[in-house]
Amino acid sequence: MMRPARAHPLWLAFVLHRVSGVALALFLPLHFYVLSLALTAPERLDGFLTFAEQPLVKVAEFGLVFLLAVHTAGGLRLMAMEWLPWSAPQKSLAAGAVGFAVLLSGTFFLQVI
Known part of the structure; x- marks a missing residue:
């Protein structure tokens, strides 16, 4: 039995x-x-x-770094999908990209609290 496309990990990625991207x-x-306040007020x-x-606000900064890391990893995933001959391991790489984003943003969060 096939799962619907929307339950596929790559669709979630x-x-x-x-x-x-929209949040950023x-x-x-x-x-x-x-930034303009530094010059004007x-x-x-x-x-x-x-x-701040x-x-x-510190938790929101964690979220921002997480979004940036996820968006960067997602962009790299898309470039790899377009330029590399991938097959079944795409699911693992997409999960690894999200895991890397959590690790990166979590490291930032632990440094600012």
Whole structure:
């Protein structure tokens, strides 16, 4: 019996790559705004940096690094799928990419708490 395509690990990797891309695209304008505060309103930047020390913000930073790592790994997976003659091991490589993203973002998280 065949599983539906949406239960396939590579379909889940596809969805995770798209969701991480959208989330990073939504974050980018906020990031540029905060960077602009350094030039236009340093006192507001200081207030934001104080706010950024809260534990919930640290957890959000973990999420951001996780999204970046997942998106990078997903992009590398897509390039490999296009350029390399893969077959059955694609599932393991996709799981390895997610595992690497968790390891990388977890390492970052442990350094900032």
